Amino acid sequence: MTTADIDEVRRQIVSTVREFVQKDVVPQAAEHDENDTYPTELVEQMAEMGLFGITIPEEYGGMGLDYTTYAMVFEELCKGWMSITAPIGTHSILTAAIVNYGTEEQKREWLPKLASGEKRGGLALTEPGGGSDVASLQTTAVRDG
Numbered sequence: 001m002t003t004a005d006i007d008e009v010r011r012q013i014v015s016t017v018r019e020f021v022q023k024d025v026v027p028q029a030a031e032h033d034e035n036d037t038y039p040t041e042l043v044e045q046m047a048e049m050g051l052f053g054i055t056i057p058e059e060y061g062g063m064g065l066d067y068t069t070y071a072m073v074f075e076e077l078c079k080g081w082m083s084i085t086a087p088i089g090t091h092s093i094l095t096a097a098i099v100n101y102g103t104e105e106q107k108r109e110w111l112p113k114l115a116s117g118e119k120r121g122g123l124a125l126t127e128p129g130g131g132s133d134v135a136s137l138q139t140t141a142v143r144d145g
Helices: 003-035 040-048 067-080 082-101 104-116
Strands: none
Touching: 003 040, 003 067, 003 082, 040 082, 067 082, 082 104
């Protein structure tokens, strides 16, 4: 793909996400914040748009796009409601690990399901006294054997 092709794909995706944010995200954001509800419908729409597979290679069902495009998509989502990026952000940590360090068998097994949003990666971190404040975590790993 040429640089011009990449730029055009990027422009189209960012434009599509911008429209989604204005039409669907912005009108619901305050209500979800106020009621502390999970935006299931919006997350499903993001899966249908392929946003869970932005950086997953095409051969595994993703879009195979670069991290610049990924960042631009995040920027558009944040303009409407920063919280809506969490499902994709945490998901992308897992997909990057599999893309970069997984075996071919793991890639074939998991990446298509992750790219479609059928399966979703998440992130959990906490410890007593620190909660999810990453800067306050005190736990350390010690090799034992």
